[in-house]
Every structure is written in C-alpha cells, then in structure tokens.
Amino acid sequence: MDFTGIKTLMKLRSGRLVLSEITIAKGSPVCNKCLKDINIPKDCVLVSVIRGEEVIIPNGFTELKENDSIIAVSSKEDQDELKEYFIGKGKR
Numbered sequence: 337m338d339f340t341g342i343k344t345l346m347k348l349r350s351g352r353l354v355l356s357e358i359t360i361a362k363g364s365p366v367c368n369k370c371l372k373d374i375n376i377p378k379d380c381v382l383v384s385v386i387r388g389e390e391v392i393i394p395n396g397f398t399e400l401k402e403n404d405s406i407i408a409v410s411s412k413e414d415q416d417e418l419k420e421y422f423i424g425k426g427k428r
Contacts (some may be wrong), residue, residue, distance in 0.1 A: 341360075341388075341419075342358045342359075342415075342422070343414060344356055344415075346359050346404065349419065352411060352424070353409065353411060353412070354410055355383075355410070356407070358406040358408060359406075360402055361370075361402065363424070365422075365424050367400060368400070368402075369410065370396065370397055370398065370400075371395070371398050372396030372397065375421070377410060377417045377421070379413075380408055380417075381409045382394050382407070382408050382416055383407055384407045385400065385405070386405040386407070387401060387405075401414050
C-alpha cells in the first residue's frame with residue numbers, strides 16, 4: 337500500500353509486518369514535534385529518521401522536521417493509522 341508521503345519498503349511474516357518509509361511534509365501534524373509528544377500506534381516502532389545525509393536513531397526527544405524520512409515497522413493493520421499520524425487524515 338502506497339500513499340503520497342508513505343511507501344511500503346518491505347513486507348515480512350507473510351505480509352503481516354510492514355517496513356514503511358514516511359516523508360514528513362510541510363503541514364504534517366507531526367512537523368516540528370518531538371516523538372514523545374506524538375501518540376504513534378502501539379504496534380509501531382520507529383527505526384530511524386533520515387535527515388539529509390544524517391541517519392538518526394530516534395528517541396523521545398528527537399524532533400521531526402520537514403523533509404525528514406522516517407523508517408518504521410508496523411503491523412499491516414497499523415499502516416493506515418501510521419499514515420494518519422504522520423501525514424494527516426484523508427491525505428493520499
């Protein structure tokens with residue numbers, strides 16, 4: 337499943353687990369927020385934040401910026417919810 341700003345990089349465990357890349361766009365509900373202030377789905381792990389040439393292993397104090405790429409692992413069911421948190425509801 338691919339949306340504007342989110343793409344599936346890999347499916348694991350017979351498609352039940354999804355590795356996604358999410359691009360933080362201007363106007364994203366999470367832009368300029370720290371991860372500790374964002375309620376991501378409980379079955380989701382943020383693996384890295386890519387900012388330009390820098391790869392960041394995120395923690396609660398990592399602030400998301402416009403044009404950051406987020407690498408996340410989630411259940412297939414939570415991929416839609418992940419899109420809503422990082423891109424916004426109703427955007428495809």
